[in-house]
Each structure stands twice: as C-alpha cells, then as structure tokens.
Amino acid sequence: MNVGTAAVRPSPRRAAARMRTQATTAALLLLLTGVTIVFLMPIVWMVSTSLKSNQHVFDLPIQWFPRQPLWSNYPAAYTTVHFTRYFMNSAIVTASVTVLNVLLSALAGYGLAKYRFVGRHVLLVLILATLMLPLEVIMVPLYLTVQRLGWLNSYQGMIVPVAANALGVLMMRQYFLSLPDDLIAAARIDGAGHVSTFLRIGVPLAWPALLTVAILIFQSTWDDFVWPFLIISNTAKATVPLAVQTFQSAETSNFPMLMAVSSIASVPLTVLFFVFQRQIIGGVATTGMRH
C-alpha cells in the first residue's frame, strides 16, 4: 500500500524527498568523518611524531606529515629496546596460554554442555563467578602463591595462573549446547569412548568457536601488562608491554623514540585485528567481558 501511494505522488515532492535523504546522508557522512578524525588523531600523532627529530616535536604550526621523515627512528628504536627478544618472550607466553586455555575450555565446555550430571549448574555458576573477580583484587595473594611455588621470574609463572580463565568455558559451552546430542549419541553407540568422541566429533565441529576463543585469549594475553609487571623483574624474561614500560621510565622525554617504540609494539595486535576483525568485534559484542 505504501508503495502504491508513493507511485501516485506527484514527482516534485518525490524529488524533494530524495534531496532530503541525500542531504541527510551527506550530513551523516560529514559527522562520521569528523568523529573518526578525532578518534584517530592520537594514533596519527603517534606515528607522525615517531618520524620527527626530538627538537622539532613541539614545533608550531603542527606538521602532521614531517617534511623529512626520519625513518631511521624505527631501526634505532627496534635495536635499542631489543625487540626481537621481547617479541619471542611474548610469543612463547601468549602461545602457551592460548593453547592451554583453549584445550581446557573446550574440555570443560563439552563436559558441562553434553553431560547431565548432578550439580552441573552449581559447577557452572562457580566457574563463571570467577569472571567477576579481576586480577587486581587478588594480585597480592596470587603473587605470594606464585612466590611460594618459586615461579617468580619464570615463564610458567606468567602462563599457568593466567590460563585459568573462565571466559573460554562460557563460550565453548554455549557452542556445544547448540550441537545436536544425536551426533554424540551416535558416536557413543558405535563404540567410541568418551575422549575419542570429544576429539573426533566435538572438536572438529567446534572449530569456529575454538578459533574465536583462541583469538580473544591471544589478544588479551599479549596485551596483558599487570601480571608480568608484578612477577617479572629479570629483563631477560620480560614481555613486550613490560619492555615498552621499562623504556618509557628510562627515556621519559625522548618523544620520537618513545612513539616509535609504541608504534612497533602496536603492530602485532593491529595486524591481528585486521585479519580477525569479525571474530574480535563479535567477541567483544557477545561477551561484553574480555578479561
């Protein structure tokens, strides 16, 4: 009916309406462009400053694109900070945490979704309650516990306590709940054991969820500063965020170098974001709870 009346309308009014829509779109585009520029300005400024020399940092008028970009700041920053070593450390820690967490989350999610045992709701609530418990609340006793284990300044100290994250359990359980029980039952009737059913039916079917969990855990572990900061004092074991902070406290006012170091440190997560944008944005939107 709507379409019918629209077709009968005299054409000048329709043209006016189209003009109005175009004007609205243009206004929206203008507004969005403005907001985007404001949000990106700090990042652009970071990159821009990283290509300047220290005496021209605060020059006015502002040079967004330095006339003679000092690309040499980047190799200098890379070697001063010994980035290779810290990237290696971060990679070791993050990969271990991700593998461990995805494995444990998949197991627990499968167990909680596919078996109807007594007290499974209590167990689930217990596990999910830990999501409300930020590291900052338990950092003192956790530090003392890790110290007693003799794990200060060690990889296992950075890996094992962080791998206990219930977020993956929540997401994996959600996914396994959507898998039909008949698949599992069929495999069991065919004589497959519990573990082999999980490995041969559960895991292959759940890879989209496994990937999402892996990306989210990878991102938050790579980005984590607080826990390594508390337990690592030996620079040989430091991760990238720790190395950046150490450099910052030593070179507070060498702004171009500081910004070059910051830019280099931002590269891995930015690449990860552009490759797995759908999973990362979807993960934030659905869980609304990253750490």
Place this chain on the structure above:
Amino acid sequence: MFQGSRSRAAAPRLMRSHGSARPAPGAAWPAPGWITRARRRWFGPTQPWWGVVFALPILALLVCFKFWPMAYAAWLSLTNATLTDRGGHFIGIHNYARLARDTTFIGALLTTGRYVGATIAVSMVLGLALAVLLNQKVPARGLFRTLIFLPAVVPIIVVPILWQFLFNPYGLVNDALKVLGLQPVNWLLSPQGAVGALVVATAWRLTPLCMVIYLAGLQSIPGELYEAAKVDGAGAPRRFRSITLPMLKPTFLVVVVFAITLTVQNFVLALVMTGGGPDNASTTLSLFVYQTGFIGFQMGYASAAALVMLLIIVAFTMASLRAFRTEE
C-alpha cells in the same frame, strides 16, 4: 565415593517418609527409589560423571589461582602480614578500621568515584551516539566502524604513554585548546587536570568497545517496529525515545557492568600517566592496592583494600542488575 556418602546419610530419613518401601532380600538397608535411579543414571550407559572429568582440569587451575587466592586475600585482610613476614598475626578487623580512618584511602575512594563516574558517562553516551550513527544507512559504514574501533586495538600499555605525551604542557591537547581560544591547562600536574586526563584517555579506549556492544544491541531490534512507528507518524526523536531506548535496556546493562568492571580494576593508566600524583590526587582504588601491597609491602592492609574494591564491583553489578530488572 559420592554415592557412598550420600546413601548412608539419606537412607534412614527416606525410610521414614516412605514407610511402605519394601526391604530388598539380603540387603541391610533397602535402597530407596531415587538412589537407585540416581545410581543408574550416574553409572548407567550415558555415564554423566564423565562431565566432571572433562571439567576437572580447568577446575583445578581455577581452584589454585582464583578460589584459593580469594580465600587467602580474605585471611590476609585480617592479619598484619608484610612481604617479609608473610604469615603475620591475626589482628581482626583492625585493617578495615584503619582504612576507614586513612585519608589516602578515602581520597582514593572519592577519586575512583569521580574517575569511574565521568569515564562511564562519557563512554556510554558517546558510544550510544556513535552506534546510532553507524546503524543508519550510510556509505562505507563498515570502514568507519573499523577506524573508530582502532583505539581499542592499541595495546593497553601504549595508551598512557601516548596520552601522557598528548597532555604535555606543549602537547597536542593544549594546542587544540589554543586553537579554540581557550586557556591551556597544566593537565598532569594539577589535581583536577590529572583526573580529567585519565578520564579522557580511558574514555578514548572504552568508547569504541561500548559502541560495538551497542551496535549488536541495535541490530537485534526488529525493523518492523520502526516501520510501524513511522506509519503511525512518529518522528525520529520519538522513535528513538519510544523504541530504541526501551529495546536497548538489556544492552545498557551489559555496557554498564562491562565499563564499571574495566575502569574500577584498571590501574595501568594511573600508574604510568600520573603515578597517582600530584599529591595522590589521581590515586584510584586499584592503584592504592598496588602501592600499598607492592611498594609499601603491607600485604594484609592491601588485601583489605582489595576486598573493599571487590565489594564495590559486586555491589555495582548487583545494583545495575536490579535497576534494569525491576523496570521490566
């Protein structure tokens, strides 16, 4: 094991309530029906106890590194433990009484209130506005969404370093103020400015996250509602007030809880940007816990403050749950 302990305790009571239960021949205690059923189900062909086996590994880790530290924190908060004297002595609620008199702690509490309140207000309003804009039919809105999300991708340690530079007396923020004809502010060295700088830096990173959550909420609102309202002659502001806002209620809840938890717990920004200064003016609760525990080495006292922080997070989570529930 589970089965054994359960049947011994429960059998006599059930005998009384089901007087007609017939003793099985040769059995000392007749097994009541529900136990037989439970046993059959527990050890039957589906073997549900395997579910516990699957959950056991992560449960073990959670017990060691979440539940145990939590209990340990509760105990520590009642002692005068330090880094060297880790056991300490039981001193009852002395730590909590001391917190109530500690002007630094009270100051941290107030700073946290202002910091969290302002950050959340900015991020939630701005995030909603951006989400509504991006939910319109505009060209290249995927590109805009990606670009606006980028601040949330910047590593958390880079955020304070970058903003410390931007809030430099001669930095970009003051340049912008000058362009607008306003007085430059000594951001990081004045009590008001330091908290303001923290709010801006946090909101810069938090707003895109809020925006993405809002967008998911907006996209779940059925389009027919807007069509129907349009037919009824409702203008855009009216549609926003009568459809968008009420339908977004569950999303608001998620955003509030998410934003509160994230801002209350975070102390990296305060630590690196202002170090809590000037004169403790920007010391937030979590920074107070860190400084007391890891710089002052007062593990017991720090744990008491940490528990207060947990209490605040839980209280706000519960309050917002209730606020958004009861109105439905």
